[in-house]
Amino acid sequence: MKKGILSRGGLILLLIVAVQVMLSCKSSNMAKGTAIGAGTGAAIGGVIGHQSGNTAVGAIIGAAVGGSAGALIGNHMDKQAEELRNDLKGATVERVGEGIKITFDSGLMFDFDSYSLTAGTQENLVNLAETLNKYEDTDILIEGHTDKSGTGAYNMTLSKQRGQAVTNFLVKNNVKTARITTTGYGEDQPASTVDEENRRVEVAIYANKKMKRAAEKGQL
Numbered sequence: 001m002k003k004g005i006l007s008r009g010g011l012i013l014l015l016i017v018a019v020q021v022m023l024s025c026k027s028s029n030m031a032k033g034t035a036i037g038a039g040t041g042a043a044i045g046g047v048i049g050h051q052s053g054n055t056a057v058g059a060i061i062g063a064a065v066g067g068s069a070g071a072l073i074g075n076h077m078d079k080q081a082e083e084l085r086n087d088l089k090g091a092t093v094e095r096v097g098e099g100i101k102i103t104f105d106s107g108l109m110f111d112f113d114s115y116s117l118t119a120g121t122q123e124n125l126v127n128l129a130e131t132l133n134k135y136e137d138t139d140i141l142i143e144g145h146t147d148k149s150g151t152g153a154y155n156m157t158l159s160k161q162r163g164q165a166v167t168n169f170l171v172k173n174n175v176k177t178a179r180i181t182t183t184g185y186g187e188d189q190p191a192s193t194v195d196e197e198n199r200r201v202e203v204a205i206y207a208n209k210k211m212k213r214a215a216e217k218g219q220l
Helices: 008-024 029-035 038-052 055-062 067-087 119-134 152-172 209-216
Strands: 091-096 099-105 138-145 180-184 200-207
Touching: 055 091, 055 099, 055 138, 055 200, 067 091, 067 099, 067 119, 067 200, 067 209, 099 119, 119 152, 138 152, 152 180, 152 200, 200 209
Parallel strands: 138 180
Antiparallel strands: 091 099, 099 200, 138 200
């Protein structure tokens, strides 16, 4: 390799660090939205989603519009995230760029080797559905993840079943199917070196086309 030319891994690392710096600033989330341009957001989101192993974050950043519209979306998401933090028990709610990422510990959501929702999880998801229905101008990505117990093929199936179980419950609680994308990644996207912490369901919430149009017109 010639000197002065970044390797693919080095470029990815720089992009990820750049996003982390922008998102860790002490400025408001409105300013964060303004900082990320639409083209840059999509490019960095794609890199993070496919290369860093977190497609939920990648989906949020990839959907960013940036500019003043992104600032309005960021402010809108602040309000929704605060409600979710108050309503969801045992879940981690994070503001990422112009969206929200929720991480549920699937050890609390499901019994071992099961994709049936526990009673506590159903209560959480009722609250989540209420907030999602209040803010209907968003799209939703639901991802299932597992640890490394069992075969890769089995874990992939289980992760998809768990993601689908969450989706089915939200739909029964009036969240529109058209808003939701559901998938599973098995053991392929570990969140930690501690295997138990990889048993999780992640939910990414980001602006749909309607919200983006309203933000671009300054009507959000």
